[in-house]
Amino acid sequence: MDLRFTPEEEVFRQEVRDFLRDHLPERLSRKVKHDLTLTKADLEEWHAILHARGWLASHWPEAHGGPGWTVVQRAIFEDEAARAHAPRIVPFGVGMLGPVLIKYGSEEQKRDILPRILDGRDWWCQGYSEPGAGSDLANLKTSAVRDGDHYVVNGQKTWTTLGQFANRIFCLVRTDPAAKAQEGISFLLIDMDTPGIEVRPIVLLDGEAEVNEVFFTDVRVPVANLVGEENKGWTYAKYLLTYERTNIAGVGSSMAAFDRLRSIAGKLTRGGRPLTDDPLFAARMARVEIDLANMATTNMRVIAAAAGGGAPGAESSMLKIKGTEIRQAITALTRRAYGPYAQPFMPEALEDGYNGEPIGPEDAVAAAPAYFNNRKLSIFGGSNEVQKNIISKMIVRL
Amino acid sequence: MDFHHSEDRQMLGDTLRRYLAGKAPIETRNKVAYGDTGYSPDVWHGLAELGVIGALFGEEAGGFGGGGFDIMVVFHEIGRALAVEPFLGALMAGHALAAAGRTDAIEGIVAGTTIAAFAHAEPQDRAPGDPLATRARRDGDGWTIDGAKAVVAHGEAADLLLVSAQTDVGVALFLVPRDAAGLAVRGYANIDGGRSAEVTLRGVAVPATALVTQDAADPIAAAEAAGLLALCAEALGAMEIARDQTVDYVRTRKQFGVPIGKFQALQHRIATVLLEIEQARSAVINAADAFGTDAAPRALAAAKYTIGATGQLVAEEAIQLHGGIGMTWELPLSHYAKRITMIDGQLGDQDQHLQRYIALGRAGVAA
Numbered sequence: 027m028d029l030r031f032t033p034e035e036e037v038f039r040q041e042v043r044d045f046l047r048d049h050l051p052e053r054l055s056r057k058v059k060h061d062l063t064l065t066k067a068d069l070e071e072w073h074a075i076l077h078a079r080g081w082l083a084s085h086w087p088e089a090h091g092g093p094g095w096t097v098v099q100r101a102i103f104e105d106e107a108a109r110a111h112a113p114r115i116v117p118f119g120v121g122m123l124g125p126v127l128i129k130y131g132s133e134e135q136k137r138d139i140l141p142r143i144l145d146g147r148d149w150w151c152q153g154y155s156e157p158g159a160g161s162d163l164a165n166l167k168t169s170a171v172r173d174g175d176h177y178v179v180n181g182q183k184t185w186t187t188l189g190q191f192a193n194r195i196f197c198l199v200r201t202d203p204a205a206k207a208q209e210g211i212s213f214l215l216i217d218m219d220t221p222g223i224e225v226r227p228i229v230l231l232d233g234e235a236e237v238n239e240v241f242f243t244d245v246r247v248p249v250a251n252l253v254g255e256e257n258k259g260w261t262y263a264k265y266l267l268t269y270e271r272t273n274i275a276g277v278g279s280s281m282a283a284f285d286r287l288r289s290i291a292g293k294l295t296r297g298g299r300p301l302t303d304d305p306l307f308a309a310r311m312a313r314v315e316i317d318l319a320n321m322a323t324t325n326m327r328v329i330a331a332a333a334g335g336g337a338p339g340a341e342s343s344m345l346k347i348k349g350t351e352i353r354q355a356i357t358a359l360t361r362r363a364y365g366p367y368a369q370p371f372m373p374e375a376l377e378d379g380y381n382g383e384p385i386g387p388e389d390a391v392a393a394a395p396a397y398f399n400n401r402k403l404s405i406f407g408g409s410n411e412v413q414k415n416i417i418s419k420m421i422v423r424l
Numbered sequence: 425m426d427f428h429h430s431e432d433r434q435m436l437g438d439t440l441r442r443y444l445a446g447k448a449p450i451e452t453r454n455k456v457a458y459g460d461t462g463y464s465p466d467v468w469h470g471l472a473e474l475g476v477i478g479a480l481f482g483e484e485a486g487g488f489g490g491g492g493f494d495i496m497v498v499f500h501e502i503g504r505a506l507a508v509e510p511f512l513g514a515l516m517a518g519h520a521l522a523a524a525g526r527t528d529a530i531e532g533i534v535a536g537t538t539i540a541a542f543a544h545a546e547p548q549d550r551a552p553g554d555p556l557a558t559r560a561r562r563d564g565d566g567w568t569i570d571g572a573k574a575v576v577a578h579g580e581a582a583d584l585l586l587v588s589a590q591t592d593v594g595v596a597l598f599l600v601p602r603d604a605a606g607l608a609v610r611g612y613a614n615i616d617g618g619r620s621a622e623v624t625l626r627g628v629a630v631p632a633t634a635l636v637t638q639d640a641a642d643p644i645a646a647a648e649a650a651g652l653l654a655l656c657a658e659a660l661g662a663m664e665i666a667r668d669q670t671v672d673y674v675r676t677r678k679q680f681g682v683p684i685g686k687f688q689a690l691q692h693r694i695a696t697v698l699l700e701i702e703q704a705r706s707a708v709i710n711a712a713d714a715f716g717t718d719a720a721p722r723a724l725a726a727a728k729y730t731i732g733a734t735g736q737l738v739a740e741e742a743i744q745l746h747g748g749i750g751m752t753w754e755l756p757l758s759h760y761a762k763r764i765t766m767i768d769g770q771l772g773d774q775d776q777h778l779q780r781y782i783a784l785g786r787a788g789v790a791a
Binding site for chain 2: 031303308327
């Protein structure tokens with residue numbers, strides 16, 4: 027066994043660090059570190075910086091503008107970027123649609139769409155979930171009926187993350203209502219400015235409208251916007267979900283969040299001593315820290331197996347569950363650290379340019395929104411219960 | 425990065441697995457483990473001849489291994505087979521002797537001809553840094569030792585006990601033969617198999633050569649580090665078998681007309697067990713990797729905490745998922761569950777190691 031990276035990989039890590047030091051704007055990393063709200067312009071700025079370096083689409087083939095990294099290099103980049111408090115790469119275009127088009131799209135689609143993802147002309151959102159199709163995604167009802175050179179789309183998508191920023195949406199639609207659930211689904215690309223589309227924000231429990239409902243009423247979509255074959259969309263969707271699960275453990279960002287928790291707990295006192303000296307709080311922190319150190323190695327084991335050509339099976343689900351549990355535990359402890367000062371609700375204080383008088387300790391006002399927002403982690407991307415079903419299906423095989 | 429054991433270590437592990445499967449299948453193991461001697465001399469000597477003990481020590485101590493991953497491979501197999509032979513005593517006594525520079529005393533241990541026991545823990549609780557209740561005082565050229573040692577693994581079978589005792593200048597270690605006058609050993613069976621003993625020393629006189637060191641802090645730490653890693657790896661091996669047997673059981677046991685593994689309430693519990701075992705494996709890998717470095721104390725504390733907490737989960741869930749049959753002596757699983765559970769209490773339980781982890785962190789020790 028050898029848990030160390032190769033000298034070449036360490037050189038690469040240094041290259042990533044140097045890049046982040048020189049090119050990650052402090053304005054952005056400060057926002058990420060302090061759980062402040064990132065604007066559309068913030069996210070686009072970071073994409074543009076990465077694109078200029080050729081590092082935006084880290085898992086695309088070089089022919090399509092990827093950097094040609096190994097699995098290990100990708101992991102190193104994700105780890106370093108998270109530890110430097112870089113904004114996340116918005117996954118919908120780069121992480122989800124891109125790989126599907128590269129594998130299943132027409133030459134024309136690849137030529138037209140991929141460059142627009144990279145240079146930021148297009149902001150994609152994901153039209154998967156519906157009010158009646160969450161974990162049971164194959165139950166989706168949004169219909170697409172062929173009419174000459176167009177599909178006519180009717181229905182409703184929901185939980186569309188950052189749909190308010192998007193100019194395009196990739197959708198799963200039902201093209202054969204008579205087929206079995208998974209078999210009548212197609213993968214359709216739709217311009218958000220097509221007549222008949224309405225986006226309504228959903229305000230979440232932290233007061234933010236990160237997600238949306240998207241309504242489709244007689245929306246006419248050119249047949250050329252179909253990806254792959256009609257009624258084969260489920261295959262593409264499943265392929266996309268495997269991409270949604272890369273870096274699912276979020277080790278780097280949890281480590282950054284834990285370091286910040288440790289620093290907060292070292293400054294805040296309770297009963298006259300720092301929280302880090304409170305035996306119960308210290309024990310809660312230590313349990314999470316150990317779980318995280320264990321997961322870092324579990325994650326590297328999965329990456330090493332993938333680098334050796336193995337396809338992750340139940341391991342992806344394990345990392346999803348454990349990674350989200352750990353992240354939620356960290357945000358819960360951060361919220362608890364502030365005691366009653368987690369209660370004041372001041373969304374405006376999380377926005378750019380807020381200059382008001384703070385209430386309570388520094389950053390207290392961000393702790394509860396971050397905690398509540400992160401409850402999503404165990405729900406989306408296949409709820410943790412669905413992940414347990416998957417693990418059981420693969421191991422118990424019944 | 426490479427998470428495979430080296431070829432040599434894989435071969436050692438495979439050899440050990442085959443040998444134990446042939447010589448000590450669970451029925452044979454149980455007969456021996458709960459029998460009068462608490463281990464099989466035949467299996468012990470067989471494994472010594474295969475070089476299993478030698479793998480636990482470095483070349484300077486007459487072995488050919490001694491690294492963290494060597495210890496991990498050996499005790500992982502010991503855990504999978506629930507082997508009860510006195511490896512832990514050999515490992516801990518040997519590593520203490522090696523750390524004290526007394527390699528001359530290790531030869532018999534590595535060869536398997538000397539069964540060694542590490543006699544450090546005492547019946548009375550004491551605060552860290554407080555003196556041991558067992559005292560040694562100079563007596564002419566030699567020493568006289570008085571005191572008591574608690575739950576000494578294979579204390580009866582041991583030819584040689586490595587006994588810690590307080591002197592006027594600190595903690596010392598002595599080599600005490602099992603047949604020394606004044607040494608009383610009250611042996612007993614353990615609930616998870618094997619035998620341990622309460623050891624009483626009343627005016628035990630030993631010659632000057634019996635003194636290993638008068639400054640035993642580092643040798644004791646070396647013994648405990650090796651012992652902790654061994655117990656963690658042993659628990660990991662036992663947890664794997666408990667997991668496999670439980671998965672097999674829920675696939676075949678039928679109630680309400682279907683295999684009980686069809687029930688989601690059980691599936692989710694199994695999924696949790698599976699993923700926590702993988703986390704525990706990572707903890708053992710981290711500890712084995714850190715073994716012998718400055719990071720070892722904290723990685724070992726993290727691993728023993730993890731193994732304790734996960735072991736309790738795995739043992740309790742394995743019994744629960746088996747239902748009534750999981751309560752029976754007849755079922756191999758129940759013996760795995762007992763061993764996994766009892767490991768938590770050896771060399772400090774999950775709470776003690778969590779506190780140790782926190783204290784080391786405060787002291788700025790690397791993770």
